[in-house]
Amino acid sequence: MPYDLGATVRLTADCRDPGGTLTTAGTATVTVTLPDGTTASPVPAETTPGSGLYQADHITTVPGRHTVRWIFTTPADAYTDSFDVRALAPPTILSLTDAKKHLKLKATRTDRDDEIRDWTESVTRGIEGLCGPVVVRTVHERHDIRRAQAIALRALPALELTDVQPILSTGTAYAVADLDLDPDTGVVQRLDGGALTGPLRVTYTAGRPVVPANITAAARIIVQHLWRTTQGPSRPQPGTGDFDVTEPIAGFGYAIPNRALQLLDPDRLPPGVG
Structure with missing residues (x-):
């Protein structure tokens, strides 16, 4: 661990x-x-x-x-x-306390804490692979353009530009106050309508300052689904259809149950985005 x-x-x-x-x-x-x-x-x-x-x-x-x-x-x-x-603040949609409460584990029981934290980090990565950044973080990107009317940031939703610098010593730096960012599409362009010249190194924040309830609920279902796989075989219980998995997800296989996918559907990125 x-x-x-x-x-x-x-x-x-x-x-x-x-x-x-x-x-x-x-x-x-x-x-x-x-x-x-x-x-x-x-x-x-x-x-x-x-x-x-x-x-x-x-x-x-x-x-x-x-x-x-x-x-x-x-x-x-x-x-x-x-x-x-771990990183100083690893991104997690669910806290350890929230995950343990959902798994009906007593707060005083700590012998599985490291395992649960691994699950919450894995679940966050899975959800963000489908929906883009959820936990707010700083993103650094390189955009290898020569001349363009706009660039499209790759981590959506993009919240705020913090720095746009040239990679080449002969390049042009841009003040973020002179640029417009569309948070939903990640498109960045100059307010004066001029072209951007690069290559550029762009720093910005991305994620959701308030995590939508549907994403939090999906995270709980996925954590419970993965937790069940560690508990050994058991008889099917009424209402366990929440954990049925019929749609393999590229990069995640069968780790995300159908009900969680349904909850995430409003926030899923279009194919090829992210």
Whole structure:
């Protein structure tokens, strides 16, 4: 399960001789390679002298995939592992509290929290693949135009332009006050009717400041559907038609039930958009 940014990850490894017996190493080192390519070297220690079991603590500072490499000498041994760190504010339509309440799990029960958080993040990605950004975020896009009367932003709905800069040093920057943005289509054009010259790097915010009730309801149904798949086989229950899945969705297969698709229908992007 991913760790939250800023959390401490306890790294563990065993040192074994060629015969597979746990052995105290002459030296033990551990290196964590961060997503940006830099490295960190936590100080490892044998958990109990003579046990051959080692651990080290790493405080996370960068989101993304981390690689862990243990090296032991005398005897020579090595071990490689990895872990993931969430972004500072991963986008989720449902909060952990909301998801647990819908799944009828007590707030005091925390043993499945990491799993539920993974589901809520996955559900958000699935819904946004169909409807465009729901959770408001900053988007950076490159538009490789030479000269155009308008450009079309790709993340819809687009809320506000924040910066439009040339990629080439000889290019032209545009003040956002001189540009018009249509939030529904993402079309950006100059207020004076002139052409835009590029290539351009555009920064803007996209999403829905208030999440529509139908999207929230769909998210709850999808979370419950995915949760049911982890609970083992059970007898069909009356009213479970909400979780029937007959329409495979490109990129998501059969993860989204029919009832959720019906709820999302008013907000689904046209084919080829997004």
